[in-house]
Amino acid sequence: MLTVTCPYCGINADESELSPGGEAHLKRFGPGSTDADFEQYLFGRQNPRGVHFERWRHAYGCGKWFHAARCTVTLEVFGTYAAQTYEPPQDIKDAITAKRPDWVWEALS
């Protein structure tokens, strides 16, 4: 079973204790945006085979939303961090680079 550490309460939670919330760091577009931007915001997803940034909610714990960096191939979790950010903090990026040297953040955005 996938286990993810909640950055707020520090509990190493089983996936059955959490609710997955989809891709993180989406750029939000609303009224006034182009159809293409709105489509990408609603439906366009990176869906990478490898490093993925995603939202989780500690639903059966503290209830907080947070972000996790995870590998979709090995299910390895590189780290978790607070959701109030536009891009992952440096220590998360370093942790990913240490294990996936080819990975670059810019390629995602």
Place this chain on the structure above:
Amino acid sequence: MKRYSAFAIAKQAMSHHLGWERAWRSPEPKKKYDVVIVGAGGHGLATAYYLGKNFGIKNVAIIEKGWLGGGNTGRNTTIIRSNYLQDPSAAIYEKARSLYETLSQDLNYNIMFSPRGVIMLAQTQAEIRGYQRTAHANALQGVPTEWIGPRRVKELCPIMNIDGPRYPVLGGLWQARGGTARHDAVAWGYARACSDMGMDIIQQCEVKGVRSEGGTVRAVETTKGVIECDKLGIVVAGHSSVLADMAGFKLPIESVALQALVSEPIKPAMDVVVMANTVHGYLSQSDKGEMVIGGGTDGYNNYTQRGSFHHVEETVRALVETFPMLSRLKMLRQWGGIVDMTGDRSAIISKTPLGNCFVNCGWGTGGFKAIPGSGWAMAELVAKGEPGPLAEAFTMDRFRRGQFIDESVAAGVAH
């Protein structure tokens, strides 16, 4: 190709069955093909087959990373039905179901199609209204289905407990012409027929890149060298986003794991397929006697072809209420497959930003039942460059136009 028949079996019996030829060739790739199809699962092989059969395009290669039929084609729960709410879905799934009826004769390969009937259980008031609506829609679409009450459900499937404490059975949507087929045989039958037409099925050959110039695909780079092509079809289910990334466009797809499990084999206990969408479980009995149980999907992106145990527990716990005899069964195997989910849970059969590249994906949790229809529609798209009547609603730009084919209301997660 030597045809399979009763006479062939008798003849081979004389020579100790040593004279059977291989069902398909395993050639090295040529330098160039008219059409390259990436993905030798059911959908890819069916696309190639109907390209040859309906359009006479036979200089075709089907490239497969692993072994043919080793992905979702060999991992699904083999259910075939076409009782969908929306017209485009009903049309393509009904086309597929009707092709399945004669596929064994068409391919000269026994796919063991068994039209044993499918019940979709209504266990909430919302499902009663939803399925009655679907039954009316199906009547207009020309798909024979019927709303049946709980007593009839019990008659069709006596092992069911219709008075469960949490989710009693309130009725069901019955499609008598639905059923199951041997999923491996569908892939093998198409592969044999494609090979017989002179098409090359190249297994153990992973696509590493797509070469294009000025919006036109020229070749694919593979682990067995560069293969040039006039047209490219991408039919790779769970890995569609990866291939689209190589080709330089994005798909509205997320890959998640869907899992299933089978019990130990038992004597015949049920002769219909039962789907229970409220509790996310579906059940049928295979010809070997195993109870085949389909579960739910993980909620997070996943490329590992394995499931997670808490989903097994959830699925079995829910099914045991409706099928109490399951509680005495040992579970034999459990596995997962990577399904490609779109925003509206309907498939994509579409042109792409690259003029001669076409994509067939997004079948999500319901791809097996669609294989012949999907191949039929995709072959027309690849051959003509424009979608035919079956495929035209399934374009990938429907998400921009807001013209969804919203089936998740009707089908829930078990699909």
